[in-house]
Amino acid sequence: MIKSYKSFQALDRVAIAMMLFLSILISLMIWQGDAVRPIVRNFTWENKRIGAEDTAFSLTFSRPMDTKSVEENLKVCPVENKQETENFQDCPVLPGKISWAGRRMVYTLVAPAPYGTEYTVTLQGARDKFSETESKKREIQPFIGNFSSRNRALTYIGADEEYQGKLVLYNLTKEEKKVLTPKDLIVMDFEPFPNGEKIIFSARSSQNPDLLSAQIYTVTTGITYNTDKEPESPGKIDLILDNKDYQNLKFDLSPDGQTIVIQRGKRDNPGDFGLWYISMAENSNREKPTANRLQSQPGGDFLITPDSKAVAVAQGQGTAIISLEGDTSKPLDFLPQFGLVQAFAKNGSQAAMVKFNTDYTRDLFLVTNQGTQKQLLKTTGSILGCHFDPASPTIYCLLTQLVSQEQYIEQPYLVAINLKTLEQKPLLMLPPAQRNVQMSLAPDGLGILFDQIVEIEDNTKLPANFLKTDDGAPIATSSLWLMPLLPSGDQAELEIKPEQLPLIGFHPHWLP
Known part of the structure; x- marks a missing residue:
């Protein structure tokens, strides 16, 4: 006997209605085809x-x-x-x-x-x-x-009365200034970590005029690029390396931010100096890390390689590549004809290296990891700094030329060199007798920072906290300048002029 629709339970009627509705809907979808839009x-x-x-x-x-x-x-x-x-x-x-x-x-x-x-x-x-x-x-x-993209931000050492010797962070995008270090420290050198969250710096006490009394610290910037992480408050300082037994002369931070290499000299034995390294991974729990000595021959200027696994050191008449992992007593490679590595390309495929000639001139060479060597320029003065453009086959260099051989007066200038055509394009000529110029290329390649230091000619007795250049000259004041660059190193025929920033300081450095 067949039941009528009314004889079904209420739940059965709902189920049958849903089945009929879905059947009709499926039929319509099959008839229309797949009409769902991609996303x-x-x-x-x-x-x-x-x-x-x-x-x-x-x-x-x-x-x-x-x-x-x-x-x-x-x-x-x-x-x-x-x-x-x-x-x-x-x-x-x-x-x-x-x-x-x-x-x-x-x-x-x-x-x-x-x-x-x-x-x-x-x-x-x-x-x-x-x-x-x-x-x-x-x-x-x-x-x-x-x-x-990240805000345009730079750090520098203040040279006015309010910020003298302090490490200052300036956000160009927001026009905000932030002081990171206290007044009892005179900052001498610094380098930002690749994530921008900290800066490593060397500083002496404001009561000690000795340029060789620096200790190594880190300080937080108050910046984080990780959206899932709260930034640390700015100005939090940790001591990384003291100066009790050794003088801390120079340092370099690896591109991955995990290793610091420091040139140190024994206080009671000036002839005992060499390179030391610190693993920053040991400092993750805020415990003071341990400095270890590289078992290699003493050297001069040095620069950590882009892969963060080795360091290029000027030794004798050439440059040695020393491993930071495993056996450090023997160089991985030695380049006898080059006395200094000026810069590495970010991917490590090429380097700008300096050759010192017997006639007191200097040559800048492009050396690739395939062994190719190309001379880029020759100068009668000095090669102060070079940076590879991150987006084009261009290298920017800050050089000097000798304008008075009798008084040995050098005039600095900024030049862009096309690494394919070897064409040199002067960008800016600076006043003579300003050898203490430092430059920094923006991470997006669209600007160069540089400073112009005014030294005190009458070097009378000065207070202990007075600012000094790397060679010990007292600083009266210093201005910071920004040289805009066109994308991809194409400076075309446009006349680009630098603009003075509303900041008084020296040693500018872009944040990553």
Whole structure:
């Protein structure tokens, strides 16, 4: 006997109704085909603050895409205000190269993203891979993602009455100034950690005029680029290395921020000096790390290699490459013709090295890891500093030329050298007799900081806390300057002039 619909229980009636509804819905979907629009499932830079080391982001789609339609419609644009996000048709695109791996698209930047900028990633009008074969226009659901680059920030040593000898952090993007060190320390040298959260610095007591009495410290900046991490308060200082038995002469921080190499001399035996190293991993729990001596011959200037595993040291008439891991008694390599490494390219593929000639001139060479050597320039003066451009085959160097051989007066100047054509382009000529100039290239390659120190000519008795240059000359005052650079080292025919910053200090250094 067949039951009528009314004889079913209430729950049975609901179930039958749902089954009928779902059957109709499934039939409609089968009849219409797959009409679900593709979407972006994941954007790796969403709301992230990126730096120069961040070179690529990826988009993961819900289904295989028509790659050509994605590449034609994807835009990565700087945004100066929120209203501009509505109009991205004619935006200046951040250049990049696209590659694919299944449903994942990778966008690799041609050059580091300019700092102090917000960016919008937009995609609309792209189709999935099968839309054309099925004669259907299944366009992607419009996607808008956002990320930003780090603020433009620099650190320097103050030279005015208020900030004299203190380490100062200045945020150019926000125009904010922050003092990091106390008044009882006179900062002599410093270098930021690669994550920007700390700075390592050497300093002497404000009551001690001895330039060889420096101790090594770290200080927090109050900055973090990790969105999941709360930044430490700025100005928190830790002593890394004291000066009880040894004088701390120079130091260098490895590119990965894990190793410090220090040149030290025994206090009671001036002939006993050499390189020491400290592993910062030991300092993670805020315990004082241990300094270990490198069992190698004493040397002069030194620079840690880009892979953070070795250090290049001037020894005798050449440069030795000494391992920071394992056996340090024998060099990994020795370059007898070069007396100094001026700079390494970030990827370690090439280095700028100095050759000292018997006629007292100096040659700058480009030396690659394949053994190629190319002479870049010759100067009658000095080679004060060089930096490889992060985005183009260009190296920027601060040099001097001899303008008076009798009085030995040098005039510093800034030059850009194209590493492919070897063409030299002078960018700036500085006043003569200013040998204590220091420069720093911005991490995005769009600006050079340099200082102009005014020394005291009448070197009368000065207080212990008076500022001095590396060679002991007393500093009256110092100004900081910013030399803007065009993207990719293309300075074209435009006359670019440096601008003086509203800061009084010296030894400027960009934060990463």
